[in-house]
Amino acid sequence: MHNIAMLGAGLIGRFYTISLLGFRGEDKIRVVCASRQDTAAKFADEFNIPHATADMAEAIRDPQVDTVIVGLPNHLHKKAVLLAAEAGKAVLCTKPLAMSGSEALEMLEAVEKAGVFHGYLEDLVYTPKTLKALASTRQGALGKVLWARSRETHAGPHSDWFWNKKLSGGGAIVDMGCHCIEIARSFIGKGNCPLEVICWADTQVHPIDAEDHAIGLVRYDSGAIGQFEVSWTFRGGMDLRDEISGTDGTIWLNHWLRTGFEMFTSAGQSGYVSEKAEGDTGWLFPVGDEVGSLGYVEMFKDMFNSMDASRKPVEDFYDGYVVNCIMDACYRSAASKQWEPIDIQTWRGGSTAIAEVALKDYDDSHYLLKEEKMPNGHLKIILKDKASGQISQVIIE
Amino acid sequence: MHNIAMLGAGLIGRFYTISLLGFRGEDKIRVVCASRQDTAAKFADEFNIPHATADMAEAIRDPQVDTVIVGLPNHLHKKAVLLAAEAGKAVLCTKPLAMSGSEALEMLEAVEKAGVFHGYLEDLVYTPKTLKALASTRQGALGKVLWARSRETHAGPHSDWFWNKKLSGGGAIVDMGCHCIEIARSFIGKGNCPLEVICWADTQVHPIDAEDHAIGLVRYDSGAIGQFEVSWTFRGGMDLRDEISGTDGTIWLNHWLRTGFEMFTSAGQSGYVSEKAEGDTGWLFPVGDEVGSLGYVEMFKDMFNSMDASRKPVEDFYDGYVVNCIMDACYRSAASKQWEPIDIQTWRGGSTAIAEVALKDYDDSHYLLKEEKMPNGHLKIILKDKASGQISQVIIE
Amino acid sequence: MHNIAMLGAGLIGRFYTISLLGFRGEDKIRVVCASRQDTAAKFADEFNIPHATADMAEAIRDPQVDTVIVGLPNHLHKKAVLLAAEAGKAVLCTKPLAMSGSEALEMLEAVEKAGVFHGYLEDLVYTPKTLKALASTRQGALGKVLWARSRETHAGPHSDWFWNKKLSGGGAIVDMGCHCIEIARSFIGKGNCPLEVICWADTQVHPIDAEDHAIGLVRYDSGAIGQFEVSWTFRGGMDLRDEISGTDGTIWLNHWLRTGFEMFTSAGQSGYVSEKAEGDTGWLFPVGDEVGSLGYVEMFKDMFNSMDASRKPVEDFYDGYVVNCIMDACYRSAASKQWEPIDIQTWRGGSTAIAEVALKDYDDSHYLLKEEKMPNGHLKIILKDKASGQISQVIIE
Amino acid sequence: MHNIAMLGAGLIGRFYTISLLGFRGEDKIRVVCASRQDTAAKFADEFNIPHATADMAEAIRDPQVDTVIVGLPNHLHKKAVLLAAEAGKAVLCTKPLAMSGSEALEMLEAVEKAGVFHGYLEDLVYTPKTLKALASTRQGALGKVLWARSRETHAGPHSDWFWNKKLSGGGAIVDMGCHCIEIARSFIGKGNCPLEVICWADTQVHPIDAEDHAIGLVRYDSGAIGQFEVSWTFRGGMDLRDEISGTDGTIWLNHWLRTGFEMFTSAGQSGYVSEKAEGDTGWLFPVGDEVGSLGYVEMFKDMFNSMDASRKPVEDFYDGYVVNCIMDACYRSAASKQWEPIDIQTWRGGSTAIAEVALKDYDDSHYLLKEEKMPNGHLKIILKDKASGQISQVIIE
16 A cells, blocks of 8 residues: 655646546555646645645655655656655656656666665556567567567647657657657567667658657667657547567557447537547547556556565666667667667666577478468468578479 | 455456456455355465355355355355345345346345345446447437447357356346347436347257347337347357447447457467457457456446445446346247337336437428438438428439 | 440449449440430440430340340339340349339249349349358358348438339338348358248338338248348448358458548548548548449359350349348338248248257267366366266366 | 460469459450460460460560560569560569669660550559549648558568579568558659668578568658568568558558458368468458459559550559669668668659648647647647747646
């Protein structure tokens, strides 16, 4: 049972609070902190939280509070985390961890030095679909993972500060690339070192300084590729999908727009449809359990259960730091127009051999490259001679 | 905060327990009861439940228990409920409530007479998709509901007793028709009286006495039709879908086989894929959050929150009784081969006029029947003359 | 190479003409006939057809014409067919064949007596998906077919005459039930006699005499059920789906709204989206190849190839007659509120035994009812004792 | 009416022949040429083609032949095209046009010098879905196109020569990248110059010299990005999808694995399921009209109709040349690890301004960046001050 200081009363604070208080849980929010006292008070009132303040340090130091949740704009993460570490409180920080790898490293060092529990609130790694898909992948259902694409695109963030590069640290990469990068990294393996990145980023539509569209490829030690696609220019709602390919299988996850809930209405739905939905008539695609589908429920469960069991959660500040390092390399690559190395100060994973896929024998002298049933019913077999390397085909009628 | 006696340690007891204990919740299971002591003990051990017993009355009367959850075979529901009522404990009973309408009525009267809280554990009405779809429907997104199809089919139940009509009360109708009937009734409106039913039922595949496949139409006071399709002969997993049509819109829900999680594996998944899945190689369709997607999480939340607020939950024994009455009429209709009236002793809803859909005016002298854009770009308008009733068309190029 | 008289210049005539002339084919339309000369002339001009007339007999008797295609309102089918038979021309008639079984029988007898080639233009049996699904079904992919659902619903027909029962012969059943009934019959087997039907029909929305919504179950000799759902009240476009279940498999076909083409547009599509589409902004679901997806291309290919090879096409007037007989029984059942026998004068198929599904042996003394992998990884097996009939379960951990 | 020499009797020759002969068309194949006489003879026999030969020049020079279709391995395209140009015959060449940009240019110059009709058989641009999506895009449904992803992945090609880089010119890029590049280019606009490319390519699985997996980004003059993903390592069938995003809309096309045809079979389908399908039990996803869905039918229609009308077809050798130039740059980029310019000798399109998206006014002093309905029902509006550039938000409750 934990007593929480919730820092932030915007959309993310709301989602976190709904997730924490929505299930007859034993953990309680003791105090909420917002930039303005009236916002905090209103939020506290709505969710029946006993205290509200605009003073971050006060909220963190509240003696009844043992856990600080940081749901603030990016430029305030460091300050909040350092205060929490100083106060000896467990600290859970929203994504991205920091505005850069060096800032993230400073935060990581602070919490580790203070010896406090730290969790990185990378919710999309915790969606029930993702958790189950990760479990299947680890059980070998896909064989060796070769490629993971994670995509998050919508029409832009919901808060003014995120459109201001000085407050957010960047554009779509910092906003959503952090999710996609960590999702791909989770499937490819956290012990598999991300080596280098190529990234395209552009401001295609909006009158802003930051990128509103970016695509990147992260190459891992094993040769696997993590691909992210992020955009604030997408139309049609929030496109939130992952695709993973391995030597033995494929996984496709659709988290938002095609989840088995389809509605046509000419009358209108009069109100909220789902996060980032566009319009409320015609064909709509609501999401049943939004906070569950975004991973918040399982994420907090892991955080508090890990805290209680004195174990590392699935995502901690080190993971957030690695993601920040990858994003730093993305920005360098977008500028240099070439692959850029990823600079992680202290790689804690091991090394992973280039995926050596076992060649399949067809007979003593041939490898099997492929077999396929043809439209006329024949079976076509492609072989490689082990000695000469020559490729030939056999047709079995 | 509640202390629970869990009666039943089979699949349903397991799902209930996972739902209740899975989210750092404040409610606790105090004792589990199974038909065999060792089964109960093993279950208690797995879920860290302090007491285990094979004596139902003992579990119910445990002085620390305030709530009894009935997750037993159908023929034991009545006994458990009567004991709970006698002990003055809140009682939550799994579906179907009873083996017949008259048995259900007896149970309803017992809990009402005892004045205890009673909830009907019709989980599929509580899936997050269903709850959201019901909310949209009530807000008018579909206009007047005309038809609701609910389908649950798979390869058969997982417990031996369910294949024995004497212990279960019937076949696929009693097993799954109860879900589908109540889902359709929820969309059509609980105040809208179900009047009559036509039902086809057959034993197409299995060497059993009960029906393994059935289809029924329930006609409501408003003229709306609730359609259920249930089968133990379906191949490919568990098909769990709802479709609702109204004058202004349509909703399609897919709860199990197409929810945005798709996996191909040649290596295999080595283990459980999802409830009622067939095979573990090739294209598989796992479900991310099974207990959430089946409605268990929201169901128990509603039950305990309602108990705490001293209000009726979404589903109580009266609802279970109505469903049993409809199922009784289904069996009569399957035998008589004609529509059969539904015999509800005390209808607590009101009456609902036959859906009078407002006619749309095209101009002073015509109603608009329809307009459609044709392939050649023309707009075709179908009109009905208010005076003569003659139907004509206008083409706007 | 054939010379065609196209009777009808409405939507169906347009779809037929596009299908016939769209693929550099060798068959030519020699003359088009419409109720008004100017409509016919405009159509002829658009499609480069040499002759246009408002005189049906003239078109049919044109000495250069060898094949008559009837794309006329229902009340004109008989007249056109009798004229074609009299003129000794091959005749292809759109669906439904006739306004009743007796009218269909008259038409069938006329063409058979005249010895002319006759084809029933039931296009939806010819969609490429349906043809391939039928082939798989016949190869045994589904085992014995137990149930086939075919659904066609939209917001109502595009021609005024179809809303007038005297000219069309009925409502949604006559309009679309004919498709659905024949689709289900094709999967269940054309030699499998349709015995009886239960049907609900109502006028839920429109100010018309005919039914705008109907659901029916057709029971076949084998015990299989063909289920049709037709409506002019559906919102969201044209819902055109089939589902078939057999002892060994399942097929789901979606012909219109979810075919792998999804578009969101805030700008609008400015024009036709697809047949029966509603609106042209928001999420839209166009169909790539409309005439192909509706079966027109394969249908005419079969008709003319069969004519050239002097063989019966997949669908001829006898099939149309059977469908009319089933629809007659549907209307009787909707009125009598009970199952009604289907009255086919001369059943040309054979008899089909009630599906006897082979029982699977588990061991010498038990049948296997079912096995399923449980969430905890155990394998649960349900058995029936061959001697005592008792049902038991085995759990393999 | 055309008389065709079909060069090639493999899978592609088969698909072409089925497309050409399958619809009662007036065009005829006069002669088929294969590398072995017996293969050619067998093919001729199967499709009722009057002549068969192993002599390419003989087939091309056949005086009855007016059109040569090249369905040969890549290293033979040039020879066949030069012979056809020399013989003054129209020539339609399969994809990729050549093994390199310089080879393609030589072929382009040969046909243009000879003045013969030339078509590039890029079938996937001609799928009915693609044609309709292109038409919508040109009508403005997506606004300005910003990004187009085209993906083709499967378990590897069906012919031995394609696994040999010397005969094919490369791996997955040459095999399928040519499709994806031209699809994206068609959506982005053929007058929009492709400027530079970044490409990752690797041999992740197979014991071959060529790449079996590659991803590339092509940047166009307008700033739009064409993204291709190609792989011979994908498991689960053939993944053939396109996604296009513009300022006003989105299009998603799925051509193969999710097209509205789903089948589960435990019995098996005994034979061919669809091109590149894996396995024939469990959940399968056949394709209804394979040759139509792959674009062959519309492609040949355009080719011959264009020939008859003396107009350029949608795809001619110049398009093939541009694609080869882009692929050349891809290979350079994969080696240099940086963006590489695309070297097109004679760019025939114009120039396209960097997409200038009109800013939306909120009021006289602010641009509207975004508006979104929030979960609590509030409307959140993000604004940019025209003068100061400051970003702010307004919440309307």
